[in-house]
Amino acid sequence: MPSCKDFLRELSDYLDECLDPSTRQELDRHVQECPSCWVVLDTTKRTLKIYKGCEPQAVPTDLEDRLMAALQKRMAEKKSPS
Amino acid sequence: MTDTEPPSDEQLVDLARNGDDGAFSELVKRYNRRILRVARNITNNAEDSEDVLQETFLKAYTHLDRFEGHSKFYTWLVRIAMNEALMKLRKRKTGKVVSLDEELSTGDDTVTREIAVWDGNPEDQFSQHELRELLDQTVSSLPDGFRTVFILRDVEELSTEETADMLGLSIPAVKSRLLRARLQLREKLTRVFKKKGENAFAFL
Numbered sequence: 354m355p356s357c358k359d360f361l362r363e364l365s366d367y368l369d370e371c372l373d374p375s376t377r378q379e380l381d382r383h384v385q386e387c388p389s390c391w392v393v394l395d396t397t398k399r400t401l402k403i404y405k406g407c408e409p410q411a412v413p414t415d416l417e418d419r420l421m422a423a424l425q426k427r428m429a430e431k432k433s434p435s
Numbered sequence: 436m437t438d439t440e441p442p443s444d445e446q447l448v449d450l451a452r453n454g455d456d457g458a459f460s461e462l463v464k465r466y467n468r469r470i471l472r473v474a475r476n477i478t479n480n481a482e483d484s485e486d487v488l489q490e491t492f493l494k495a496y497t498h499l500d501r502f503e504g505h506s507k508f509y510t511w512l513v514r515i516a517m518n519e520a521l522m523k524l525r526k527r528k529t530g531k532v533v534s535l536d537e538e539l540s541t542g543d544d545t546v547t548r549e550i551a552v553w554d555g556n557p558e559d560q561f562s563q564h565e566l567r568e569l570l571d572q573t574v575s576s577l578p579d580g581f582r583t584v585f586i587l588r589d590v591e592e593l594s595t596e597e598t599a600d601m602l603g604l605s606i607p608a609v610k611s612r613l614l615r616a617r618l619q620l621r622e623k624l625t626r627v628f629k630k631k632g633e634n635a636f637a638f639l
């Protein structure tokens with residue numbers, strides 16, 4: 354039976370589903386019987402979920418304008434190399 | 436290409452390579468906000484991240500013929516942005532240690548002091564704006580070596596191999612840093628989101 358420390362050590366691979374089936378089964382069993390590891394697993398899952406679900410902020414208009422202007426300059430240089 | 440479906444990245448890259456600058460601008464519009472986020476998250480500096488954003492797309496435009504299509508276009512862009520961002524980060528930290536390629540020792544590497552369930556769904560309790568602010572501030576508090584790995588793996592969703600390759604780290608190093616980054620973020624967010632949490636933003 355893995356300990357809590359073992360569970361934590363494997364937590365990333367457990368979440369990324371890259372453990373061999375027998376290790377995974379042992380950890381499944383641990384987490385069913387250990388409330389603290391269950392909470393750590395649940396809150397880590399939710400941590401990843403909100404990071405992945407967070408839409409990036411729009412690029413501020415003035416910054417986007419500067420970017421497009423710099424790009425257009427580069428495009429013009431490419432078309433007519435001096 | 437049909438009227439209803441937007442062109443794929445591959446189609447736009449093909450067009451851009453054949454001199455269609457409008458197609459390249461389309462790619463910029465498609466990805467500029469994500470590249471700015473990577474730049475911000477890695478450099479932790481507003482001015483640097485704006486430079487990184489611009490440099491990334493200028494380099495991508497200039498070297499588009501070097502993109503070989505082995506990876507996704509976005510992964511290729513992130514690689515350019517990472518190189519630029521890491522250079523900025525190192526420049527800012529001259530004299531200080533940038534611990535990107537050395538082993539990070541944190542003593543107890545799997546800290547779980549906060550064991551508390553969360554109070555409902557943070558997505559329902561905070562606005563997108565508040566949540567984004569909170570997530571950004573939290574991730575920016577991680578050590579550079581953890582933050583970079585977390586951003587590439589869990590935010591940009593690159594593979595362990597791509598992340599290792601981009602940062603010049605071994606696969607075990609990426610995995611161990613990712614685990615510690617995830618646990619540290621979990622710890623910090625739990626302090627905010629746990630049940631009966633009063634003064635939720637106090638830790639910032």
Ligand SMILES: [Zn+2]
Nearest residue numbers: 356357387390
């Ligand atoms: Zn346990």
